Amino acid sequence: EKEEEEKGGDKGGDKGRGAMEVEAEPTTMTLSKDQAIEALGLLVGESLVKALQDTQWKTRLDAMEELLSQIKSNDLLASAANCSVLIQSTAFVPGWDEKNFQVAARQFELVRLIAAYAAAGFYSEFGATPSPSLSPLAAPPATILLARRDAAAAVEGLVDKVADIKLKNQACEALFALSEACGPNFVVMQLQKKAAAHKNPKVLLESLKWVVQCLVAFGPFQSGLEVKGLIDIAKEHLGNANAGIRTSATQLLGSLHRFLGPMLGDMIRSDVKPALMSAIEAEFVKNPPFVGV
The missing domain is CATH 1.25.10.10 (Leucine-rich Repeat Variant)
Structure with missing residues (x-):
């Protein structure tokens, strides 16, 4: 055991590695902007989607905080479809071109939370009370919850920010979480x-x-x-x-x-x-x- 520790590189073990073997899985987004916005509205409500597109950065920030709160307290991540909608829609609203670093940081936190959920399960991440739709003992495989096309969409938004002094840490944390989930x-x-x-x-x-x-x-x-x-x-x-x-x-x-x-x-x-x-x-x-x- 000591020798294994000395060799390092044990982050995550084999967790979430199955997704890495699916070479044929598409890596391009499947939702258009209009489709993503419509799907997000059905998931979290049209008023929140409207706030995410507001011209005032404080309104967008409050909307992102509300979205993160819903992700942590509700079963928004109970299906691969929901995870896909959340990641692909944030590419459009507020959008990866978001100029306010505080809003962008919340977008990256959204990616990190979804990836962490896919890799380790909701209950180990948040310590939440089990719900009928999810097992606290065995989270659904990462191949089900986080498709490569969604991970690729997230990387698209993160790549610029690894060189941004205000967002580098958040971007790198999200990349590590994606690595746990998709390999x-x-x-x-x-x-x-x-x-x-x-x-x-x-x-x-x-x-x-x-x-x-x-x-x-x-x-x-x-x-x-x-x-x-x-x-x-x-x-x-x-x-x-x-x-x-x-x-x-x-x-x-x-x-x-x-x-x-x-x-x-x-x-x-x-x-x-x-x-x-x-x-x-x-x-x-x-x-x-x-x-x-």
Whole structure:
């Protein structure tokens, strides 16, 4: 047991990993803006939906607080359809382009709560009283409660904010919760695809830093994080013009070295220039393999 602890990367165990294996599950939103707003109105009431679209940020903030309160006190998350409506509708109302950071923070909290529910169950998250519709002993599988298309929709809104000093912590917490629910590999790959295409290099820089945190938290073995995919991400950015991005890519390889040991050097050496390989090996020294590797 002690050796397992020393190896780290045990965040979440196998929880919610089943969703990661469903490669064919769609990752695009299924509701249009009008459909999402209509569905949300049926779920929480038209007056609340109207408040979420108000031009006054305080009204939108109060509406988000009310929505979060309903999620915590009612059975809004009792079905996959409800979870899907809540995530896809918040992409439109207030919308991922919400300018007020307080309102945006509540949107990210909504994502975190839904993902936490999907991963661990309502009762462990909130300590709520069991209802007839949900079992306090066995939460429905994450594959039922949080579809990949909804997780991808959430990542779409979170990716910008990993580089926002006011919202970085909330965004990263939501990403971790999504990783618990749908598997870290899916979230990492979605995040990196969107971050690499972003015009702001700081988004890619901060997303790489989060990937390092994710790797350390979950580990690459039981969690399903694909070693080859992580190596490819690092190699892709080793030659980036931005020094910070190059450093983060090198640090990602250093973190992988903790789990893979000397074999990692053999896996990448033929694709890396000698001078750069020296810098990577220096990072390996800073990150010695876990006991038993």
